[in-house]
Amino acid sequence: MDPYITFDVFWRGMSAWLTLIGALVGAPCVAYVVVKVIAGWLRRKRAQ
Structure with missing residues (x-):
């Protein structure tokens, strides 16, 4: 042994599990940030 x-x-x-957990936790965070950025950009574009 x-x-x-x-x-x-x-x-x-462990690294495989951490990658999986990171992907599961990170994906919603990234999606949230992307939606926020796009929403802010559209609002700015409409305001002009």
């Missing part, structure tokens, strides 16, 4: 190999597998699994 090599502890380094287990740690390597564990680390890969």
